[in-house]
Amino acid sequence: MAENDTHNIEGRRRFLKAAAGSVAAATVLGTLPRRAQAQDLPHLSPSDPTASALKYVEDGSKAQGKKTASDACFNCNFYQGKAGAAWGPCQLFPGKAVAAKGWCVSHAVMI
Ligand code: SF4
DSSP: OHHHHHHHHHHHHHHHHHHHHHHHHHHHHHHHHOOOOGGSSSSSTTTTTHHHHHTTTSOGGGOOSSSSSSOOEEEEEEEETTTSSSSBBTTTTTTHHHHHHHHTTTOBBOO
């Protein structure tokens, strides 16, 4: 076998190994669950024990004890929802979405 043939065979082996690795990686990545998006989060129930303890309500206009009438989740320092979204994550309730117009006693004014 000529030296040139040996190089070609080695080159083909390397190519096939790399191609097999790429297919395997693509298969694994394709089957991974996509990261949870804010819109996929379940809504926090006001009857959740922690939410209830913090007097969380979905309609902040009906809340008692607000410091200012305009206090709502969307202008709270713990809120992580996008501007204009009806629901978004709150740092105090991981894995749940709170109503942008909601409120709880832990409301913190954004600085
Ligand atoms: Fe809403 Fe803020 Fe209470 Fe979270 S901490 S529920 S964003 S008021």
